[in-house]
Amino acid sequence: xxxxxxxxxxxxxxxxxxxxxxxxxxxxxxxxxxxxxxxxxxxxxxxxxxxxxxxxxxxxxxxxxxxxxxxxxxxxxxxxxxxxxxxxxxxxxxxxxxxxxxxxxxxxxxxxxxxxxxxxxxxxxxxxxxxxxxxxxxxxxxxxxxxxxxxxxxxxxxxxxxxxxxxxxxxxxxxxxxxxxxxxxxxxxxxxxxxxxxxxxxxxxxxxxxxxxxxxxxxxxxxxxxxxxxxxxxxxxxxxxxxxxxxxxxxxxxxxxxxxxxxxxxxxxxxxx
Amino acid sequence: xxxxxxxxxxxxxxxxxxxxxxxxxxxxxxxxxxxxxxxxxxxxxxxxxxxxxxxxxxxxxxxxxxxxxxxxxxxxxxxxxxxxxxxxxxxxxxxxxxxxxxxxxxxxxxxxxxxxxxxxxxxxxxxxxxxxxxxxxxxxxxxxxxxxxxxxxxxxxxxxxxxxxxxxxxxxxxxxxxxxxxxxxxxxxxxxxxxxxxxxxxxxxxxxxxxxxxxxxxxxxxxxxxxxxxxxxxxxxxxxxxxxxxxxxxxxxxxxxxxxxxxxxxxxxxxxxxxxxxxxxxxxxxxxxxxxxxxxxxxxx
Numbered sequence: 001x002x003x004x005x006x007x008x009x010x011x012x013x014x015x016x017x018x019x020x021x022x023x024x025x026x027x028x029x030x031x032x033x034x035x036x037x038x039x040x041x042x043x044x045x046x047x048x049x050x051x052x053x054x055x056x057x058x059x060x061x062x063x064x065x066x067x068x069x070x071x072x073x074x075x076x077x078x079x080x081x082x083x084x085x086x087x088x089x090x091x092x093x094x095x096x097x098x099x100x101x102x103x104x105x106x107x108x109x110x111x112x113x114x115x116x117x118x119x120x121x122x123x124x125x126x127x128x129x130x131x132x133x134x135x136x137x138x139x140x141x142x143x144x145x146x147x148x149x150x151x152x153x154x155x156x157x158x159x160x161x162x163x164x165x166x167x168x169x170x171x172x173x174x175x176x177x178x179x180x181x182x183x184x185x186x187x188x189x190x191x192x193x194x195x196x197x198x199x200x201x202x203x204x205x206x207x208x209x210x211x212x213x214x215x216x217x218x219x220x221x222x223x224x225x226x227x228x229x230x231x232x233x234x235x236x237x238x239x240x241x242x243x244x245x246x247x248x249x250x251x252x253x254x255x256x257x258x259x260x261x262x263x264x265x266x267x268x269x270x271x272x273x
Numbered sequence: 274x275x276x277x278x279x280x281x282x283x284x285x286x287x288x289x290x291x292x293x294x295x296x297x298x299x300x301x302x303x304x305x306x307x308x309x310x311x312x313x314x315x316x317x318x319x320x321x322x323x324x325x326x327x328x329x330x331x332x333x334x335x336x337x338x339x340x341x342x343x344x345x346x347x348x349x350x351x352x353x354x355x356x357x358x359x360x361x362x363x364x365x366x367x368x369x370x371x372x373x374x375x376x377x378x379x380x381x382x383x384x385x386x387x388x389x390x391x392x393x394x395x396x397x398x399x400x401x402x403x404x405x406x407x408x409x410x411x412x413x414x415x416x417x418x419x420x421x422x423x424x425x426x427x428x429x430x431x432x433x434x435x436x437x438x439x440x441x442x443x444x445x446x447x448x449x450x451x452x453x454x455x456x457x458x459x460x461x462x463x464x465x466x467x468x469x470x471x472x473x474x475x476x477x478x479x480x481x482x483x484x485x486x487x488x489x490x491x492x493x494x495x496x497x498x499x500x501x502x503x504x505x506x507x508x509x510x511x512x513x514x515x516x517x518x519x520x521x522x523x524x525x526x527x528x529x530x531x532x533x534x535x536x537x538x539x540x541x542x543x544x545x546x547x548x549x550x551x552x553x554x555x556x557x558x559x560x561x562x563x564x565x566x567x568x569x570x571x572x573x574x
Contacts, residue, residue: 091473104483
């Protein structure tokens with residue numbers, strides 16, 4: 001169970017995340033929605049401490065995440081994997097090495113420095129890639145892949161961390177609808193099959209409705225909605241999105257629903273052995 | 274065409290005329306300042322046309338004293354039975370050829386060693402010296418200042434000090450050039466790092482990687498081609514530097530050049546000069562090929 005208690009983050013005179021109190025039970029798939037600038041990304045970055053909170057607590061068990069330093073902080077980041085809108089792979093490294101960087105925290109320092117990976121680490125990375133249907137690209141440079149493929153490699157890197165929580169910051173905002181569906185299906189199957197908690201920032205409403213057990217709506221740094229997709233009424237959604245409502249509701253623009261696309265049936269994720 | 278659009282043209286033209294007028298004034302001012310500086314520097318350095326006119330013939334006089342007295346009929350004559358070379362032959366001119374060659378080899382080795390040492394120091398310091406990746410502000414400040422000091426002291430001065438400290442010989446020269454290389458290359462490397470994308474670095478940070486791992490996995494792969502290219506360029510510069518640095522006793526061909534200039538001032542000066550120029554040119558050409566080849570390969574990969 002991950003608990004946020006009155007979590008606040010300020011940037012100079014703007015408050016990006018304001019007094020957020022939330023519980024994330026283990027194994028839930030949570031979608032965070034809201035217009036751009038609502039504080040979704042900041043909230044996720046606070047969870048793995050890529051940003052430090054200004055006030056409040058982040059509790060995982062009895063651990064106060066907000067106070068971790070050094071090796072303990074890195075241990076938490078290793079437990080709490082993240083995937084990014086722009087994938088954040090190392091373009092000039094091959095795909096396999098990119099995935100194996102997910103093991104860095106567990107590796108002894110000299111092996112990490114010398115970039116020496118063991119057969120087990122390679123095997124784990126290949127299994128993670130294979131699960132996302134990307135094993136055939138293992139020896140290619142990451143920058144030669146398309147956006148959708150890079151995001152699947154990024155998910156494989158996250159899996160290689162053997163995380164307890166997976167944070168996804170707008171994972172499909174830079175992808176076309178087919179790739180968006182592949183990525184979201186992967187995240188859901190990781191959530192269902194491995195029991196990993198997934199917290200996912202999403203810009204579009206229908207994707208959140210289709211994939212998440214629970215939706216959190218944010219507006220101006222505050223949580224204004226927290227409930228099941230069924231509880232999210234059109235009026236509520238309109239309030240969350242404000243002026244961007246039309247864009248968010250326009251399902252053909254950035255949605256993952258591909259009812260008419262035959263390829264969509266080919267789900268890329270296989271259960272790991 | 275409506276009145277409003279002709280009006281817009283009119284306003285723009287007037288604005289442009291004003292801009293040009295103020296720019297012209299600035300240009301004239303800059304020219305005046307330049308001329309004053311030029312006049313001042315000529316006055317301080319006693320650079321007058323007469324002095325130049327008097328000096329030019331002396332340059333040719335000097336060249337006459339260092340020209341070899343080659344004679345066509347004995348040009349390729351070797352040594353006689355007594356082991357003496359015939360005056361006027363190439364053998365006579367380049368009596369010490371193999372001494373020069375071994376010193377040139379020493380010069381190149383000095384440049385290679387100094388470049389490797391310097392590039393290593395520059396590599397290590399370039400990460401804290403890049404403002405976007407520095408782990409702490411004080412470390413950034415310290416590494417920046419250190420690089421400035423390293424490149425602020427001229428190589429020849431460093432060599433002079435080091436010759437006093439560790440004695441005459443190539444080690445002083447290597448150290449002097451290496452220290453200067455750390456400063457010069459470190460600044461360039463740091464600027465390359467500042468242009469690197471922070472996304473991969475963030476990706477590595479999110480896996481739980483340390484700062485060193487973030488640099489090694491997130492930054493180094495991005496910057497390797499540029500680092501290599503700059504290091505090769507610096508190697509070219511270091512070959513030139515190491516052929517001069519011997520003037521203060523820091524090893525290499527420069528020491529021999531200094532010796533023949535101060536003791537003989539005859540055709541041996543030209544003999545050494547020709548070899549130095551040839552060496553520098555050949556190294557430049559090879560290194561340029563390597564550099565272009567490397568950058569080219571990167572662009573098409």
